[in-house]
Amino acid sequence: xxxxxxxxxxxxxxxxxxxxxxxxxxxxxxxxxxxxxxxxxxxxxxxxxxxxxxxxxxxxxxxxxxxxxxxxxxxxxxxx
Numbered sequence: 594x595x596x597x598x599x600x601x602x603x604x605x606x607x608x609x610x611x612x613x614x615x616x617x618x619x620x621x622x623x624x625x626x627x628x629x630x631x632x633x634x635x636x637x638x639x640x641x642x643x644x645x646x647x648x649x650x651x652x653x654x655x656x657x658x659x660x661x662x663x664x665x666x667x668x669x670x671x672x673x
Contacts, residue, residue, distance in 0.1 A: 594653040604650040
């Protein structure tokens, strides 16, 4: 199980806009700013890129909580 406050070097999440996230707080900032369209490019019925990143790099327990979430507002609430 992974449980970190910040990812290891080289494990940052890279967004399409060029920004990166190394912490849960940085992920939240980007989620709040992105459009629904951009969100759906990361999370949809076929995939959840945020779940995969959290599970592998930051916080396994938190990842499990958002695994099946496809709604941006719900995901933000669960990550707070």
